[in-house]
Amino acid sequence: MKTISIAGSGIAGISCAYFLVTKGIAAAVYEKNPSVGKQYPMSFQAFENFTDPDGIEFIEHLRSYGIKADFYLKPVTELVIRSPDGKEHLLKSKKPVWHLIKRGNQDGSFDVSLMRQCLEKGVSFHFNTLLPPGNADVIAIGPTKVGGLAREWVFETEHEDVNYLVMDNSFAPNGYVFLFVAGGHATMTLATLGRFDLIDAFFKKTKDFFAGRFGIKITNEIERTHFANFFIPQTAMQGKALKVGEAAGFQDYMLGFGMKFAITSSLLAAQAIAHGENYDMLWKKELLPKLELSLCNRFIYESAGDFGFNFFTAASEQHDFREYMGLWHRQSLVKKALLPIAKFAKAGKI
Ligand SMILES: Cc1cc2nc3c(=O)[nH]c(=O)nc-3n(C[C@H](O)[C@H](O)[C@H](O)COP(=O)(O)OP(=O)(O)OC[C@H]3O[C@@H](n4cnc5c(N)ncnc54)[C@H](O)[C@@H]3O)c2cc1C
Structure with a gap:
C-alpha cells in the first residue's frame, strides 16, 4: 500500500499516523x-x-492503543470553582476528574511523546512544509473558522499548586476561565464563545483577578491566542481525503475537550483506510451521538446563564464531581427532544 500523506501534525495528524503504522501502513506527516x-x-x-x-x-x-504514557501526566481530584455570585466551591472526586498534560514542542509534552512514538515506528515528519489539503490523503489541519476564542497566559511561579475555574459570563461570555499551577508551571486560559471584540478587556480582568486572588509572582510569561471551531459535518470526506480532528469540526462544543475527538476520529480514519471501510459511516456511529450531546449541553449551558452556573456549582459541591459531571454528560430523552432546538440555535452562529 502507498504511503499515506497527512497534512498537519496536531494531535489529530500525529495520532492518525500512529494508528496507521500500527496497522502496517506507512505514513508521512507534513507540518x-x-x-x-x-x-x-x-x-x-x-x-x-x-x-x-x-x-x-x-x-x-x-x-490500550499501545501509546506509552511517557509524558507529563497529573491526576486532578480537587478543584475550586468560582460561581457568578462570587462564591468559591471546593469540588472533590474519588477518581481523577481529569489528567493534566502539557502541550508544546519540548520534552514532556504529549505532542513530542506522540511524535517520538511515531518515529520509532517509522513515520516520517516533514516540517516547514505546507501540504495543500487537495494533495493530502488525511486532512488534519485544525480549525479553519473562528467559532470560539481562547487566550492563554503561560508562566513560571513559585506558588503552590492551584486548580481553579471561573464560570461567570462577566469574565468569559458563554465560556470559562481557569488557572492551573503545578510544579511551578502555570497556565491561565480564557475561553469564550461571545464578544470576541472585548477579548482584551476580559483577559485583563481575568489576569488582574488571579493576580489579586493568589498574589502570584510571575516570570517567563507568554501569551497566545487560539481559535476553535465546532460543527457537525454532513461528510468528513473531501474528495478522497479523510478529515480528522477540528478540520472536520470534531470538537467538544460544551467545554472544548477536543483531544478525545481528534484521537478517536484519527483511529476511525486509520481503520477506514486499513480495511477499506466507509469513514463517514464509522464516525457517524461513534462520534455523531457525542457531538450532538455536546451541542445540547452547550444549548442548556448558554440558556441557563449565570443563574444556572450558580446552581450547578452549588450542587456540584454535594456530589463526587467526576460522577456529577458524568451525569450531566449522559444522554436523556429531554436532551434528544432539545436537539432540534439546539441545532436551530447553532445554525445562526459560525
Ligand atoms: C487554549 C486551548 C486549550 C485547550 N484545552 C483542551 C483541553 O484541556 N483538553 C482537550 O481535550 N482539548 C483542549 N483543547 C482542544 C484541543 O487542543 C484541540 O481540539 C485539538 O488539539 C485539535 O487537534 P487538531 O490536530 O485537529 O488541530 P490542531 O491542533 O490545530 O493542529 C493542526 C496542525 O496542522 C497544521 N497545518 C495547518 N494547515 C496545514 C497544511 N496545509 N499543511 C501542513 N500543516 C498544516 C497546523 O500548523 C497545526 O500544527 C484546547 C484548545 C485550545 C486552543
Missing part, C-alpha cells in the same frame, strides 16, 4: 510549522475522564 506543538508554550490541557460511558479514563484508552 507547516518548524515542529510539533509549536503553537503551545508547554501549556496545560486536560484529558477529561467524565464522559466515558464505562468510566474508563482516557489515559487507559491510550494505553
Whole structure:
C-alpha cells in the first residue's frame, strides 16, 4: 500500500499516523510549522475522564492503543470553582476528574511523546512544509473558522499548586476561565464563545483577578491566542481525503475537550483506510451521538446563564464531581427532544 500523506501534525495528524503504522501502513506527516506543538508554550490541557460511558479514563484508552504514557501526566481530584455570585466551591472526586498534560514542542509534552512514538515506528515528519489539503490523503489541519476564542497566559511561579475555574459570563461570555499551577508551571486560559471584540478587556480582568486572588509572582510569561471551531459535518470526506480532528469540526462544543475527538476520529480514519471501510459511516456511529450531546449541553449551558452556573456549582459541591459531571454528560430523552432546538440555535452562529 502507498504511503499515506497527512497534512498537519496536531494531535489529530500525529495520532492518525500512529494508528496507521500500527496497522502496517506507512505514513508521512507534513507540518507547516518548524515542529510539533509549536503553537503551545508547554501549556496545560486536560484529558477529561467524565464522559466515558464505562468510566474508563482516557489515559487507559491510550494505553490500550499501545501509546506509552511517557509524558507529563497529573491526576486532578480537587478543584475550586468560582460561581457568578462570587462564591468559591471546593469540588472533590474519588477518581481523577481529569489528567493534566502539557502541550508544546519540548520534552514532556504529549505532542513530542506522540511524535517520538511515531518515529520509532517509522513515520516520517516533514516540517516547514505546507501540504495543500487537495494533495493530502488525511486532512488534519485544525480549525479553519473562528467559532470560539481562547487566550492563554503561560508562566513560571513559585506558588503552590492551584486548580481553579471561573464560570461567570462577566469574565468569559458563554465560556470559562481557569488557572492551573503545578510544579511551578502555570497556565491561565480564557475561553469564550461571545464578544470576541472585548477579548482584551476580559483577559485583563481575568489576569488582574488571579493576580489579586493568589498574589502570584510571575516570570517567563507568554501569551497566545487560539481559535476553535465546532460543527457537525454532513461528510468528513473531501474528495478522497479523510478529515480528522477540528478540520472536520470534531470538537467538544460544551467545554472544548477536543483531544478525545481528534484521537478517536484519527483511529476511525486509520481503520477506514486499513480495511477499506466507509469513514463517514464509522464516525457517524461513534462520534455523531457525542457531538450532538455536546451541542445540547452547550444549548442548556448558554440558556441557563449565570443563574444556572450558580446552581450547578452549588450542587456540584454535594456530589463526587467526576460522577456529577458524568451525569450531566449522559444522554436523556429531554436532551434528544432539545436537539432540534439546539441545532436551530447553532445554525445562526459560525
Ligand atoms: C487554549 C486551548 C486549550 C485547550 N484545552 C483542551 C483541553 O484541556 N483538553 C482537550 O481535550 N482539548 C483542549 N483543547 C482542544 C484541543 O487542543 C484541540 O481540539 C485539538 O488539539 C485539535 O487537534 P487538531 O490536530 O485537529 O488541530 P490542531 O491542533 O490545530 O493542529 C493542526 C496542525 O496542522 C497544521 N497545518 C495547518 N494547515 C496545514 C497544511 N496545509 N499543511 C501542513 N500543516 C498544516 C497546523 O500548523 C497545526 O500544527 C484546547 C484548545 C485550545 C486552543
